[in-house]
Amino acid sequence: xxxxxxxxxxxxxxxxxxxxxxxxxxxxxxxxxxxxxxxxxxxxxxxxxxxxxxxxxxxxxxxxxxxxxxxxxxxxxxxxxxxxxxxxxxxxxxxxxxxxxxxxxxxxxxxxxxxxxxxxxxxxxxxxxxxxxxxxxxxxxxxxxxxxxxxxxxxxxxxxxxxxxxxxxxxxxxxxxxxxxxxxxxxxxxxxxxxxxxxxxxxxxxxxxxxxxxxxxxxxxxxxxxxxxxxxxxxxxxxxxxxxxxxxxxxxxxxxxxxxxxxxxxxxxxxxxxxxxxxxxxxxxxxxxxxxxxxxxxxxxxxxxxxxxxxxxxxxxxxxxxxxxxxxxxxxxxxxxxxxxxxxxxxxxxxxxxxxxxxxxxxxxxxxxxxxxxxxxxxxxxxxxxxxxxxxxxxxxxxxxxxxxxxxxxxxxxxxxxxxxxxxxxxxxxxxxxxxxxxxxxxxxxxxxxxxxxxxxxxxxxxxxxxx
Amino acid sequence: xxxxxxxxxxxxxxxxxxxxxxxxxxxxxxxxxxxxxxxxxxxxxxxxxxxxxxxxxxxxxxxxxxxxxxxxxxxxxxxxxxxxxxxxxxxxxxxxxxxxxxxxxxxxxxxxxxxxxxxxxxxxxxxxxxxxxxxxxxxxxxxxxxxxxxxxxxxxxxxxxxxxxxxxxxxxxxxxxxxxxxxxxxxxxxxxxxxxxxxxxxxxxxxxxxxxxxxxxxxxxxxxxxxxxxxxxxxxxxxxxxxxxxxxxxxxxxxxxxxxxxxxxxxxxxxxxxxxxxxxxxxxxxxxxxxxxxxxxxxxxxxxxxxxxxxxxxxxxxxxxxxxxxxxxxxxxxxxxxxxxxxxxxxxxxxxxxxxxxxxxxxxxxxxxxxxxxxxxxxxxxxxxxxxxxxxxxxxxxxxxxxxxxxxxxxxxxxxxxxxxxxxxxxxxxxxxxxxxxxxxxxxxxxxxxxxxxxxxxxxxxxxxxxx
Numbered sequence: 001x002x003x004x005x006x007x008x009x010x011x012x013x014x015x016x017x018x019x020x021x022x023x024x025x026x027x028x029x030x031x032x033x034x035x036x037x038x039x040x041x042x043x044x045x046x047x048x049x050x051x052x053x054x055x056x057x058x059x060x061x062x063x064x065x066x067x068x069x070x071x072x073x074x075x076x077x078x079x080x081x082x083x084x085x086x087x088x089x090x091x092x093x094x095x096x097x098x099x100x101x102x103x104x105x106x107x108x109x110x111x112x113x114x115x116x117x118x119x120x121x122x123x124x125x126x127x128x129x130x131x132x133x134x135x136x137x138x139x140x141x142x143x144x145x146x147x148x149x150x151x152x153x154x155x156x157x158x159x160x161x162x163x164x165x166x167x168x169x170x171x172x173x174x175x176x177x178x179x180x181x182x183x184x185x186x187x188x189x190x191x192x193x194x195x196x197x198x199x200x201x202x203x204x205x206x207x208x209x210x211x212x213x214x215x216x217x218x219x220x221x222x223x224x225x226x227x228x229x230x231x232x233x234x235x236x237x238x239x240x241x242x243x244x245x246x247x248x249x250x251x252x253x254x255x256x257x258x259x260x261x262x263x264x265x266x267x268x269x270x271x272x273x274x275x276x277x278x279x280x281x282x283x284x285x286x287x288x289x290x291x292x293x294x295x296x297x298x299x300x301x302x303x304x305x306x307x308x309x310x311x312x313x314x315x316x317x318x319x320x321x322x323x324x325x326x327x328x329x330x331x332x333x334x335x336x337x338x339x340x341x342x343x344x345x346x347x348x349x350x351x352x353x354x355x356x357x358x359x360x361x362x363x364x365x366x367x368x369x370x371x372x373x374x375x376x377x378x379x380x381x382x383x384x385x386x387x388x389x390x391x392x393x394x395x396x397x398x399x400x401x402x403x404x405x406x407x408x409x410x411x412x413x414x415x416x417x418x419x420x421x422x423x424x425x426x427x428x429x430x431x432x433x434x435x436x437x438x439x440x441x442x443x444x445x446x447x448x449x450x451x452x453x454x455x456x457x458x459x460x461x462x463x464x465x466x467x468x
Numbered sequence: 469x470x471x472x473x474x475x476x477x478x479x480x481x482x483x484x485x486x487x488x489x490x491x492x493x494x495x496x497x498x499x500x501x502x503x504x505x506x507x508x509x510x511x512x513x514x515x516x517x518x519x520x521x522x523x524x525x526x527x528x529x530x531x532x533x534x535x536x537x538x539x540x541x542x543x544x545x546x547x548x549x550x551x552x553x554x555x556x557x558x559x560x561x562x563x564x565x566x567x568x569x570x571x572x573x574x575x576x577x578x579x580x581x582x583x584x585x586x587x588x589x590x591x592x593x594x595x596x597x598x599x600x601x602x603x604x605x606x607x608x609x610x611x612x613x614x615x616x617x618x619x620x621x622x623x624x625x626x627x628x629x630x631x632x633x634x635x636x637x638x639x640x641x642x643x644x645x646x647x648x649x650x651x652x653x654x655x656x657x658x659x660x661x662x663x664x665x666x667x668x669x670x671x672x673x674x675x676x677x678x679x680x681x682x683x684x685x686x687x688x689x690x691x692x693x694x695x696x697x698x699x700x701x702x703x704x705x706x707x708x709x710x711x712x713x714x715x716x717x718x719x720x721x722x723x724x725x726x727x728x729x730x731x732x733x734x735x736x737x738x739x740x741x742x743x744x745x746x747x748x749x750x751x752x753x754x755x756x757x758x759x760x761x762x763x764x765x766x767x768x769x770x771x772x773x774x775x776x777x778x779x780x781x782x783x784x785x786x787x788x789x790x791x792x793x794x795x796x797x798x799x800x801x802x803x804x805x806x807x808x809x810x811x812x813x814x815x816x817x818x819x820x821x822x823x824x825x826x827x828x829x830x831x832x833x834x835x836x837x838x839x840x841x842x843x844x845x846x847x848x849x850x851x852x853x854x855x856x857x858x859x860x861x862x863x864x865x866x867x868x869x870x871x872x873x874x875x876x877x878x879x880x881x882x883x884x885x886x887x888x889x890x891x892x893x894x895x896x897x898x899x900x901x902x903x904x905x906x907x908x909x910x911x912x913x914x915x916x917x918x919x920x921x922x923x924x925x926x927x928x929x930x931x932x933x934x935x936x
Contacts, residue, residue: 048641173516175864175919210915371839371894396643400868426839428915447678447896451643
């Protein structure tokens with residue numbers, strides 16, 4: 001052993017001994033002793049009883065929960081009833097005005113001019129905020145855009161009077177699917193607006209999905225600025241996007257006919273559902289858990305965001321059923337209208353600010369109900385290490401890490417929160433189902449969902465007892 | 469700051485500085501610099517091209533691969549062809565004698581005596597190694613055993629002439645499903661033998677599964693000792709197990725009729741499929757990657773162990789396609805007969821020992837093709853830290869940890885391996901499909917499977933370049 005290596009090892013040894021004298025036991029398992037029984041109870045209860053999974057069956061039976069729809073109101077009442085039945089200390093509906101967009105009953109696209117493919121139907125679905133075609137068939141030729149960024153160099157001459165077909169694929173080579181989504185979703189959010197600026201009559205957008213089937217994956221378009229003429233926008237299934245792209249190579253002059261009767265019906269009254277288990281020692285210090293209770297009107301909205309909402313409802317239920325008696329108040333907020341307005345989150349944030357509420361933490365679950373992997377912590381460096389000390393406990397519910405990262409659209413709106421946290425389950429299957437008919441009850445695995453419940457409940461409980 | 473705290477911090481600082489002088493950069497990212505381009509290539513190729521997922525479609529189209537079956541031979545030839553086509557340096561079939569058990573065509577169980585449920589069919593499937601009922605209907609009353617351990621206290625008087633119904637449930641409250649499986653599978657492995665010792669005429673065993681549907685999950689029974697009379701054993705779907713259990717409470721005297729023509733047909737010739745990419749610098753040092761190529765005769769054997777085998781086939785394919793030129797030889801072994809004999813592994817281990825082969829590492833993939841989580845390392849403390857240094861690279865393919873743990877049934881038989889390693893994907897859905905008609909191509913997600921391929925290929929490549 002070299003001399004310098006010896007010195008290094010001696011110093012390291014001394015540091016460890018002195019560290020020991022300081023009893024830095026918080027670093028090495030004190031929490032495990034205090035909380036391991038409660039943590040085990042939470043996990044056993046979650047996996048054994050599958051309460052949330054049963055609730056998900058009920059919620060999905062109501063139907064999807066588009067903001068302003070009858071089903072969304074039925075679901076809101078269902079959740080309110082659940083909170084009352086479980087014995088929460090407070091349950092209330094917070095009024096929120098939400099935009100009401102409806103798909104209507106007519107949604108049809110087909111090739112109307114082609115050598116071999118006239119009358120060939122296309123698998124499409126209107127995008128949120130889209131206008132309809134006024135009872136007519138909107139008929140036009142098509143120009144394909146393979147890369148949304150490249151559209152910046154298109155001119156009015158290229159586009160005027162045409163349907164712009166945005167066909168940028170979801171980049172499946174990226175390991176993190178949210179990153180691939182963030183890239184490909186630009187064409188859905190902005191495509192129709194940019195196309196309209198150059199005189200296009202409609203936009204057809206390749207579904208932003210990791211699954212190469214023919215199911216259209218919907219979602220919202222950005223609001224058209226007043227200065228830009230509104231035009232219809234639809235999503236197209238990946239298989240038909242590929243078909244159309246190939247056809248355009250051999251027949252650039254095909255025409256497509258679109259008939260849609262979707263429409264924007266102004267604003268209607270809806271609600272955030274809010275419920276609390278009051279803290280026994282510090283009731284004014286709040287820990288919010290929640291997700292968004294609205295969904296798209298395709299499938300059941302099971303992963304997005306039904307099951308994750310229910311995970312946070314179960315957090316309250318378990319506090320009560322397992323007699324955990326949190327020191328701080330735990331509040332579940334089911335935010336309305338995340339998908340096409342974020343009105344629920346804005347209303348809640350306003351309320352919290354006006355009432356000078358103290359939010360110790362806000363935990364969002366809006367990435368599906370897949371196997372837990374970690375928690376993201378937003379803009380809160382100072383509590384990152386504090387929380388990481390709990391990993392041995394969280395690991396029992398399959399949480400392997402706590403990292404800096406985005407929390408979630410809804411909790412990010414709340415001001416003055418010590419820790420904004422996002423629950424991060426595995427993301428590999430999320431965009432197979434997201435915003436589509438694939439997002440049904442059957443796509444949720446009971447064990448994965450219930451381990452997510454356990455992970456969120458454990459973290460919530462630790463924050464309630466230890467603070468941040 | 470207290471004095472002792474100051475001393476601690478000073479010592480820690482000194483240690484860090486001295487550590488820096490020693491350039492312990494291996495700990496902090498040297499590997500990342502050397503290998504990050506290759507790692508990125510592996511991940512991109514895996515996710516973008518989905519070669520293995522396409523191969524899985526082909527393999528599943530052949531059918532399940534029970535040892536000694538025509539389909540298993542067809543699959544062996546399919547794999548041999550794939551290895552030749554991809555340009556491996558060596559491809560050979562290693563002869564292995566395997567037991568041939570066949571399910572036959574008659575597999576029927578129903579309630580033959582009951583007040584209200586006569587002729588009610590039961591969802592059953594014969595267990596591996598079971599004998600049939602000799603062309604007759606085996607008819608007997610039933611005794612239920614709710615906990616396999618408790619059967620040790622049963623007497624001949626309780627059991628003689630009866631069908632023993634082992635009904636211990638899979639403990640869904642345990643977060644790790646392999647542990648729950650290990651507990652519940654005892655009744656399947658040993659139930660019929662223990663029942664026969666007390667004069668039972670047959671055993672019906674609750675399916676060892678996390679999914680509460682009515683699909684029977686099969687698997688092998690242990691070999692009956694010569695001194696114990698062989699009796700038939702069947703698995704029953706969970707729903708029918710619950711039905712039967714409830715019925716026995718009100719009607720303890722019901723009788724069941726069983727008709728099975730499964731049988732043991734001695735031994736037949738089969739093969740391990742072996743292929744190599746030779747090492748450029750140390751060709752005599754081997755890294756084995758593999759899984760078991762046989763499956764049960766239910767579903768497609770997609771997760772168990774088709775897709776995992778293909779992940780290891782792709783490891784060789786990527787070495788060639790990506791021009792990675794491993795320093796050490798990488799050998800893929802597709803072991804035959806893991807499910808009901810482990811003959812392939814024993815034959816390979818014997819061959820390796822007789823030829824004094826140097827196995828640096830042996831990596832098994834036999835836990836399904838779900839999202840990667842980690843690697844288990846068996847009995848090799850001294851290389852654990854060495855391997856953990858690679859985590860920043862492996863993390864790109866979703867590997868969060870390397871821990872001590874079991875490798876796999878097949879590679880565990882090889883002697884004198886420096887590192888026996890088990891690939892560990894998420895386990896929450898594995899026993900939903902395991903050994904049943906649920907284990908089909910459609911249950912495998914392309915991205916999850918391909919990230920597993922990437923994780924195994926990265927680790928294999930790092931060992932080939934760095935040694936252990």
